[in-house]
Amino acid sequence: MSAFWLLPVVAGLALLLTGVMRRYALSRSLMDIPNARSSHSQPTPRGGGVAIVVSFLAALPLLALHGLLPWPMLWAFLGAGGLAAGVGFLDDRSHVAPRWRLLAHFLAAFWLLAWVQGLPPLALLGRSLDLGGIGYVLAAFYLVWLLNLYNFMDGIDGIASMEAICVCLGGAVLYALIGQPLLALTPLLLVAAVAGFLYWNFPPARIFLGDSGSGFIGIVLGGLSLQAAWVDSRLLWGWLILLGVFLTDATLTLFRRLARGERILEAHRSHAYQVAARRYGAHLPVTLATGALTLCWLLPLAAWVALGDLDGLLGLALAYAPLGLLVMRETGVRT
Template sequence: MNMWWLLPACAIVALFLTGALRQYALARSLIDVPNARSSHVVPTPRGGGVSIVVSFLVALMLSASMDAVTWPMTWALMGAGVGIAILGFLDDHGHIVARWRLLGHFIAAIWALYWLGGLPPLTFFGLVFDLGWIGHVLAAFYLVWLLNLYNFMDGIDGIASVEAICVCLGATLLYWLTGYGAFALLPLLLAFAVSGFLYWNFPVARIFMGDAGSGFLGITLGLLSLQAAFIAPQLLWSWLILLGVFIVDATWTLFRRLLRGEKVYEAHRSHAYQFASRQYKKHLPVTLTVGVVNLVWLLPIALLVGSGYLDGLLGVLIAYLPLALLAVKFKAGAKE
């Protein structure tokens, strides 16, 4: 059955639902008021990312009911996604202690890995390694880190949305070109859901994504990348390359803050993209640059890896080196 009609439907639902959520946030005074650690200067409603969650998960269930998506993958995405979105929604409405958030993140990751089957064998320079239970533990930490780094990187207008759209469209092209087009539906659905929200979030943003949306995107992208490893081992490396902008900035920043003994779960403005937005005094140039880097630099390398022309680990190193240099240039992790 043709499922492609779900794509515009997903975007339209997200578009109108975000508008409704904006009115809800204004009525309930769910407003991000600028402070010393903010990257915005105008009080702005938050929580609009719930529209991404609802539109994508409804489309996911419809796809599964029509056998376009497997039920194990559906339960993995549904359980983990709903859990993380609810946790983020509650945190958007009132602060939840960091240790309880982290516990919820690991529970969601373990649930998803149970349905997904853990971590499949990985390839390193042509050799296949099955890490067994160690791989499953690493996969859980990977999912928790990805959902948290996505939250960290959602700090200026449009950046988290543009990143998700670029990654998902890049993965879709990758699947089509490598003969795995049947798996392109999920990343496409997510891209269209995010595009409906982006209308409201594009600089200058009229509503923010909030923890519900950013955490949901992080763990969903993580699960899609692990699914790719089951399809073909080299595709996981391609996903890691596509996610490179966020992974490098967030990881570099975290490492430097840990070295200084700072509380890494506290809000800050020391990511490279935040320093860049202050330097250029606008969010738009930074957000657009993220999109350009994804499409011009990371996507071609991901395609080479996915097509077997370049080793996965080597491709990641090549892709990440300029990103690391940019992180240094823009003082990622430096004391504010």
């Protein structure tokens, strides 16, 4: 029995729940108030990402019951995603100390890795490389970094939603290319959930994701990439390529701030996408450019790697080099 009917249902549920969350945030004064480091100018409700969490997680057991999602992946997403979203929602409502947030993030990562069985052997330069225990550690830091960078990159209207949609669409295409179209349902469910939310978050945004939504999307994307890696090790390179826009901007900006001796936990607006939004005087062009780069530049390279016609490490270098230059050019402009 096909489960593709779940996609419009999940999108509709996320659409309705986001409206409910917006009314809840307004009634409880859960507002994102602009400050000197913000990229928006009007107080805006936050916490809308809860709608994505609920609609996506509620649909996963149906996939598992139909044999379209392995049960270990179900428990991985429920536990890790729920924990990331829960601590994020607490932080949205009040404030959770950074050390406790980080502890929760690592617990979520290790929970996910326990069910996924860590990092599979990597396809590297024509050979298979098994990292063993080191692979678990690297995968944990990868998941925690994705979780946090998604929060850092959720700074202008629609950009985090656009990235999630385009990356997961790309991941679904990769599954289809290797002859596993039914496995595409899980990333497509996240596409549907985020699309329902994007109706409210599209520039000009009427509600923001909040830490609950951004952290959840970050760790789920990491989990999806590891799930794909166990299907075919080349797919991990494909997912890393698809995530290139956010990974290059967040990582290079972090290193530049460290080199300048800045406090990396302090809010700022020096990411390339933030600089670009100020340059254009609008969020929409940058949000659309994020999607265009992912689908038009990164997806073809990811597909090339997934089909085995290009080495994964070389594909990653080809994908990231121009993105890195773009980030360096934008962040080198002082505004």
